[in-house]
Amino acid sequence: MRPQSLTLAAACLALLAPTSPAVPQAFGLPTPDGPVEAADLLAKVRDCDPVSRGRYRLDDGAPRTVPVCGTRDAVFWKADMDIDCDGRPGRHCNRDADPLFAPTTAFQQSDGRQLSAETLPYIVVPMKSAVWNHRDSGVHAGSVAAVIYRGRVQYAVVGDTGPDDIIGEASYATAKALGIPADPRGGGVASGVTYIVFKDSRVKPIEDEEEAVAMGERLAKLFVRN
Numbered sequence: 001m002r003p004q005s006l007t008l009a010a011a012c013l014a015l016l017a018p019t020s021p022a023v024p025q026a027f028g029l030p031t032p033d034g035p036v037e038a039a040d041l042l043a044k045v046r047d048c049d050p051v052s053r054g055r056y057r058l059d060d061g062a063p064r065t066v067p068v069c070g071t072r073d074a075v076f077w078k079a080d081m082d083i084d085c086d087g088r089p090g091r092h093c094n095r096d097a098d099p100l101f102a103p104t105t106a107f108q109q110s111d112g113r114q115l116s117a118e119t120l121p122y123i124v125v126p127m128k129s130a131v132w133n134h135r136d137s138g139v140h141a142g143s144v145a146a147v148i149y150r151g152r153v154q155y156a157v158v159g160d161t162g163p164d165d166i167i168g169e170a171s172y173a174t175a176k177a178l179g180i181p182a183d184p185r186g187g188g189v190a191s192g193v194t195y196i197v198f199k200d201s202r203v204k205p206i207e208d209e210e211e212a213v214a215m216g217e218r219l220a221k222l223f224v225r226n
Contacts, residue, residue: 036220038151044223045069045076045196052132056167058190066167068132073223075137076196079168081149083175084124084160085184087114093172098184106161107141110205115159117171120207122159123147123195124171129164138199142206144216148194149178155216157203168193198223 051070058066058080068077085093087105093116095101105115115122123145125134134140143158147170154177162169170193172182181187198219203212 035217036146036153036224038148038153040224041146041148041153041196041220042194044071045074045078045194051075051137054131056126056131057165058168060163060166064165068137068167070137073226074196074198075134075139076194077167078194080190081175081178081180081188081193082169083182083184083187084122084162084169084171085117086160088116090116090118092182093117093184100184105159107159107206109207115171115207117173119173120159120171120209121147121154121156121174121177121212122171123156123174123197124160124162124169125158125197126167127161127164131164134158137197139197140202142202142204144198144201144203144212144219146196146198146216146220147174147178148196149180149189149192152178153220154178155213155220157206157212158197159206168195170195196223 048067048069049071050067052068055064056066057064066077066079068075085098086102087093089103093101103114108114125139126132139158141158145156145158147154147156154174156170156174159171172184175182175187180189201215201219203215
C-alpha cells in the first residue's frame with residue numbers, strides 16, 4: 001500500500017448451470033484458440049468515458065492527470081506502475097528491501113494470511129473517496145484485471161488499496177511478469193501501463209493465480225468480442 005445492454009458478468013452468469021459456481025471453468029464459453037493480444041485489448045480502451053469524478057496523481061505531490069474510465073463491461077486507467085511489496089514478507093519483499101513495507105494488505109487469503117506480493121499478481125486500487133468508489137463500479141477484492149505493458153498482458157486480481165488520491169501500482173509479481181523492474185526501492189515504470197478491471201468478476205479464493213488467469217482470458221475474449 002503506497003504516502004477504482006448486459007455486463008460481462010451477466011453474460012457469463014446466463015451461461016452457467018444453476019448449480020455451477022462462478023469460476024472460469026463454469027463459464028462454458030466457446031473461445032478461439034490462443035490468448036487475447038495486447039493490441040486487441042488496447043483498441044477497446046482508446047477512448048475515455050470517465051467514471052471518476054476527478055483525476056488521480058501518479059505519485060505523491062504530482063498533478064492530478066489520470067481519470068478512471070468506464071465501458072459497459074470494465075473500468076480502466078492508463079498510468080505508471082509503482083511496486084507494492086506489502087503483505088506476507090519474503091525474500092524480496094520485507095522491511096529491509098522496502099523502506100515503505102507494510103506487513104498487511106487490504107484483502108487476505110482464504111486461510112486468513114496476508115497476500116504475498118512476491119508470488120501473487122495483483123493490482124492496487126485507490127481507497128474510497130469523493131473522486132471514485134471502486135465498489136460502485138463493480139470492483140472488489142479478487143476482481144480480475146488485465147495489466148498491459150509493451151505488448152504483454154498479465155492477468156491479476158485486485159489485492160490491495162492505496163492512497164485515495166494516487167493510482168498506478170501493482171505487486172512485485174505483476175511487475176516481474178511484465179518485464180518491469182520489480183525492486184521496491186527503484187523499480188517500476190513512469191508510464192505506459194494500462195489497467196483493465198472486469199466489472200463484477202471475482203476469483204475465489206483470491207490467491208488462486210491459475211483461476212485468475214483462466215477467468216481473465218475468458219473475460220478478455222468477451223471484452224474484445226463485444
